[in-house]
Amino acid sequence: MMPNRIPGRLRTENHDAGRDAGDGCFVDALVVGGGLVGLAAAAFLAQQGVSVVLAERHRSTSLHPKARLVTVRSMEIYRSLGVEDEIRSAGEPNGGFAVGDSLADEHESWIPPAGGGAPAVRLSPVDPYSCDQQRIEPILCNRAEELGARLLFGTEVVDVDEDAHGVSARLSRDGADSGLRARFVIAADGAHSQIRRLAGIELIGRPVPGTAVSALFRADLDPALRGRHVDGFMARSAEAFLFARGNVDDRLWQLGTHIRPEWRLPDDGEGRIEESALMSRLGDVIRAATGLPEIEPRIEDVLTWSTGAWIASKVRRGRILFVGDAAHQMPPYGGFGGNTGVHDAHNLAWKIAAVCRGEASPGLLDTYETERIPIMRLMIAQTLLRSAKTPGQPAPPDQVDSTTLSLGFVYPGDADSPDTASDDATPIDPRVEDPATPSGRPGTRAPHVELTCSGSEDRLRTVSTLDLLDPTGFTLVTATGSVIAEALRRDPVPGITLQVVDEVADGSQGIWESAYSGSGRQALLIRPDQVIVDSVPTGAADPRARVSAARDRALRS
Ligand SMILES: Cc1cc2nc3c(=O)[nH]c(=O)nc-3n(C[C@H](O)[C@H](O)[C@H](O)COP(=O)(O)OP(=O)(O)OC[C@H]3O[C@@H](n4cnc5c(N)ncnc54)[C@H](O)[C@@H]3O)c2cc1C
Known part of the structure; x- marks a missing residue:
């Protein structure tokens, strides 16, 4: 993988985990994983006045700008966290999705700008927004710390052991182990969640075939754009997507496509690809997608991943609760994955705080499952509907529009x-x-x-x-x-x-x-x-x- 030029937030913290909560637990909540959802969870919990430690095995926040669409509900939640203005400064208004043979050709509208069309009555004080995940994460870091969370980057949680009163976690940093006791663990450790594996929770669903690849690059695309604004673009001729990244002051581009079988090394049982060959292939796809055969894009980072439509069979096991990709995975169509995770964490944070304060019994945490699992399933199903559709096709009758998915959720009644x-x-x-x-x-x-x-x-x-x-x-x-x-x-x-x-x-x-x-x-x-x-x-x-x-x-x- 090429070095990434966008600085993440480099962190070094010690393991002084904080006060004894009175029952042998040093913290109310340990968040495992400092991706988008873990950081949001830490900030929400700290906002509730809960003592929280977050452990992230990497030394910095994300380097690759994965999620970009911030749904209207996520913007409302960020507003109530006090970071709406910072997210606005770090991103730009959502510009929708266009489609064409290449960026240089005619553009047809595919998905209108989120929140566009000025409804007669505004449904929210905010609009959906475009802000890259690797720009949001440092904002959430700062807010979580301001509110009192302790963030331990470069620290892996290698084991968790639950008993009647709390969870004992083993943390590893630079080869040195230490222990931490927490009343609750929020597992935000992503799609390959080790905590989910340790808890013996299985995933239900199916893989989505193929390997996706995302390449972050810099190139002058003005000759193809000719003054047109593009946020997301599907280039039919290249079987590829182009996304504007950063914002007008620091514009990068992202290519999203899939690994073709012929890119892989012949006779290699593992289907590997040489890095230089991959860079060259990606350069070809960028030229085809932009319709600019002469450009030499500077590829700054490459991410390959496989995706699926999965949900954890349980999102709570006793004192351990699963949020974000650790609980559900969905293809990126629609831009719902990270947003759904942020909503999980928001639903959970006040409940954990109420239990920690002694205002509610742990039974309140059951409602995290009863409320969120139906929504997680809905978001997965809606993502699959969107991924099955080609541009220009009308939406199937059971497709729910993004605003309704974002603001119209209905939790089961009491x-x-x-x-x-x-x-x-x-x-x-x-x-x-x-x-x-x-x-x-x-x-x-x-x-x-x-x-x-x-x-x-x-x-x-x-x-x-x-x-x-x-x-x-x-x-x-x-x-x-x-x-x-x-x-x-x-x-x-x-x-x-x-x-x-x-x-x-x-x-x-x-x-x-x-x-x-x-x-x-x-x-x-x-x-x-x-x-x-x-x-x-x-x-x-x-x-x-x-x-x-x-x-x-x-x-x-
Ligand atoms: C190209 C692309 C585009 C996308 N676009 C969108 C979009 O527009 N909108 C949207 O909502 N979503 C989008 N998504 C999905 C979104 O990026 C994910 O859903 C989101 O990153 C999930 O966040 P998370 O915090 O749950 O998991 P992750 O981001 O995977 O973070 C998990 C973190 O846990 C850490 N970790 C794992 N195990 C341990 C351990 N044992 N100890 C300590 N740390 C650990 C990892 O290092 C990692 O940092 C996109 C994804 C991709 C790939």
Whole structure:
């Protein structure tokens, strides 16, 4: 592999893992793996006030820019983590996907820019974005550390051993072993997860045939682009994709293609390829894909990988929980793999914190499986649908659009709740609903409603109902003058922040009235991960007791 010129974040840290949590555990959570999802998990856990150590066997964050699409839900989550602006600076607005014979030829639109088309009512305060994984990871590193996480790069977790009170992990760094005890382990150790293997958890699914190859290169593609902007491009003639990488200030290109059988060494049982031959073949594919036969691209890094459609048979084994590629793998079509992992970690972090604080029993962690496994399966199925389709073909009827997949998730309802979201969500798939007409029911995302703010600083960006939500606790959102607002002002419920909305911006009243306050409803109780716990009807006999019971139920589940 060629040396990579994009600096990752080089780290050296010692193994001083922190305080004794009181039960022989030195930390609340050990995160194994410092890829996109592990770093996000460490940041979310630290945001919750949990003591967290992350161990990553490499000495730096990712060198290859794998994931680029940051879905609208991921942007919302990054906003609540406080890193939205940094991600914006590191990337650029999503430009969609075009297709043509080569980059120099005519371009047809394949996938319009994510979030494009300006819907009549905005569904989110943010848009999907394009930001390379190797640029996001250092941002998550900084945020995790700012929030108190300890990040140990160059440190491999070689064994984990669980007992009734915690997990003992053996860590290895530069050949020296040390031990660490944690209440919980979050396995974010990627597709080949050693922790999953140690836990004896099998993968269910199937491989996707072939070996994919990604080459990061620099070349002047202006003669092919001729002023056209390209984010993702499929070059039919070369069976290859081209992706813009970096941003306008530091533009790189990425070629995505597959290894052809004739590239492999003849009579080599292992099907190896000589590095110089691979570089030469990739140069040929870049020339064909760009339609620029004269260019000499400078290839800076090459990554080969095989993919599949797999899900772990379990994503929790006792105190060990699996997130990201350790829990599920899917081909990169649609750009969902890393995003799904970030959403896993966001779903899990507050639950681990609630258990560590003694507010919830470990049974709450069962809901990580019941909520996330159906979504993981959905994302895998949707990725396979997209990968089976060639450009120009209409979407099959069971294909769910990216915005709905991102914002319209429906977690199974709580059987004891008077108003669950489990029965009828959408005719497309019961695991999603249309985010343009949010039901406001338990198990769905708290909808974005734009609010009118008087402060001059607030005018600089959309202020959303999502911005009112406490990322570390439960929030009740209601309208000024509601019965429940008065009741909670008189007698607050511990652990619930009251947010009273005075004025909703023009154009947002519809969603406000259908989801939050109106149509027989006076408030929504919302979890730290922005998922609705309860919708309080206007006629509730004792609304204060109702939200208090709903919070208890959400923690007890
Ligand atoms: C070309 C390409 C394009 C993609 N595009 C997109 C996209 O646009 N959008 C999207 O959402 N996804 C995309 N993906 C998928 C995305 O990159 C992955 O889903 C994502 O990297 C998964 O993150 P992870 O943290 O779960 O795993 P990884 O990124 O694999 O990280 C796992 C980490 O764990 C470490 N580790 C493993 N074992 C141990 C151990 N025992 N001790 C310590 N450390 C350990 C590894 O060194 C590694 O750093 C793309 C993937 C590829 C290859």
